[in-house]
C-alpha cells in the first residue's frame with residue numbers, strides 16, 4: 001500500500017479512536033538540532049535542544065556546512081531523547097511536524113530528509129512547518145491567546161508585523177525594508193567588540209547604561225507605515241563610535257547599548273501600537289529570538305497597559321529555535337488533515353504567507 | 367527478506383532492493399536535479415512495484431560518499447531515520463564502490479573517479495584477485511597527477527603477475543572530464559567506459575558490497591552514522607591550522 005493511503009488510514013483510525021494528538025516536532029533550520037513531543041497542540045511533553053553555539057563561536061557566526069554536518073550526527077540522538085523524556089514510542093505518534101523553511105538550506109534538508117524517512121517507514125502523517133509560524137505558535141504553548149491576533153516577529157532574519165485572523169492564516173502588515181532588528185543587534189555588537197552572539201550581551205549592557213546618552217535616529221518612514229528600517233540606525237551607531245575614536249574620546253559601552261536599544265524598542269513598540277489601532281485587533285504576541293529582549297518585553301508591556309491591549313511573550317526558553325513550537329504550529333494542520341507528501345523539499349526563503357501554497361496530499365476524511 | 371540500498375552522493379540517484387545473490391529491482395536516474403525531492407518517492411515506487419512494504423525490509427546499505435556534501439546527506443539522513451524507525455541494521459559503504467563495480471568482471475586495474483573540481487577527483491583502486499573484486503587503495507581526494515602516479519606505481523606491481531594485463535579502466539565523470547590528459551599520460555594502458563551506463567553509481571553494486579557486511583554483523587550505529595566527506599569544512603580547517611600554529615608558537 002502506498003504512503004498516501006497508509007497516511008489516510010492511520011489518520012482516520014486515530015481520529016476515530018479519540019486518542020490524544022501526539023506530534024513529534026523536528027527543527028534543524030539553523031544551528032540548533034531540536035526534537036519535541038507535544039500533546040493536543042499545547043502541552044509540552046518534551047523539548048530537547050542540542051545547541052551548536054559553542055562550535056560556531058570559534059568562527060564568529062554560523063558556518064552552514066558545519067551546521068549541516070552536526071545535524072546529521074545529532075538528529076537520531078535528539079529525537080530518541082525527546083521520545084524517552086515524553087514517555088512515548090513512535091507508535092504513539094499521530095504526526096510529525098518538521099521545519100522546511102526558511103533557513104539554511106543544507107541544514108533544513110537534514111530535518112526534512114529525516115522526517116520523510118521516519119514517516120515513510122512508519123506510515124505517519126507529515127506536516128512541513130514554516131519556521132516563523134513556529135515562532136508565533138510558541139506563544140500558544142505558554143498559554144493564553146487565540147486568534148485573531150497580531151504577531152510582532154523580531155529575530156536575526158525577520159522584523160515583521162503579522163495579522164493572524166485564524167489558525168494557519170497570515171497577512172503581513174509591515175516588514176523591514178533593509179536590516180532585520182536582530183541583524184542590527186549583531187552588527188552593532190560586533191562593532192562594539194562583543195562576543196558572538198551579541199544580541200543578548202547588548203541587552204544586558206543596556207540595562208546598565210543611559211538610554212538618552214546618544215540621540216540615535218528612529219525610522220518612522222511616515223505616519224501610517226508599519227514597515228521598519230534599521231540600517232540608518234545601525235550606521236548612526238557605528239559612526240558615533242568611529243567619530244569618538246577619531247577624536248580620541250572614550251565611548252561608554254553601556255550607554256551605546258542602552259541608546260541603541262532604546263531606539264530599536266521604541267520603533268518596534270510604536271509600530272505595533274499603530275497596527276493595533278489600525279486593525280482593532282487587541283491581542284498581540286511577540287515571536288522570534290528578540291522576543292527574549294528584556295528592554296522590548298518591559299516597554300511593550302507598559303505601552304499595552306496604557307493602550308489597553310493584551311500582549312503575550314513566549315517563555316524565554318521558547319524564544320530561541322526549538323521543535324516544540326514547530327510541533328505546535330503543525331497541530332492546526334493536523335486538525336485540518338493537511339499533510340505533505342514524500343516530495344516535500346527544503347525551501348530556504350519560504351515566506352509565511354506562502355506556507356499554505358505547498359501542495360498537500362489529497363484527502364478523503366471519512 | 368530483502369535489503370534496500372540508496373545513494374545520492376553524485377548526480378546519479380539510485381535505489382535498489384535485493385538479497386544476497388539476487389537483485390529484485392533497481393531505479394536510477396542521471397539527470398535528477400533534486401535528490402531531496404525525488405529520493406523517497408523513488409523508494410516508495412520501487413517497493414510498491416515489488417509489492418513490498420517498508421516493514422518487510424531487513425536492512426539498509428547506504429552510499430556514504432565521498433561526493434556532494436549536501437547530496438550525500440540526503441540518503442544518509444533518510445536511512446538513519448528508516449533504520450531507527452524499523453529497528454533495522456544499516457551499513458555505509460563507499461559511493462566509489464558503487465561506481466567501481468562496473469569493472470568487476472575486468473582484469474584491468476579499476477579506477478573510479480568522481481570529479482571534485484580543480485583537477486581533483488575522489489578515487490580509489492580496485493582489481494580482481496583470485497576471482498574476487500578487491501579494493502586495494504582506500505578512498506582519497508587526489509589531484510590528477512597523483513592519480514596517474516598511483517596508477518603507474520600499481521602497474522609496477524602488476525607486471526610481476528603475468529595474468530594481470532597492464533591496463534587500467536577509468537570510470538566516472540572524473541575520468542570523462544580528463545579523458546584526453548589521462549589518455550596522453552597513460553598511453554595504451556588507459557581504457558574508458560564503453561557506454562555511459564558504466565559511468566554512474568549503481569545502488570545494486572552497493573548491495574553486492576553491503577549485504578555480506580550486514581550478514582556478518584558488521585554494521586554502523588544509525589545514531590552516529592554520518593557521511594564520509596574526505597574533506598574538512600574550510601572554516602574548520604583554517605581554525606585547526608590556527609590552533610596548531612598557536613600551539614607551536616608556545617614555549618615548551
Ligand SMILES: [Zn+2]
Pocket residue numbers: 131135155288289320321
Ligand atoms: Zn528562528
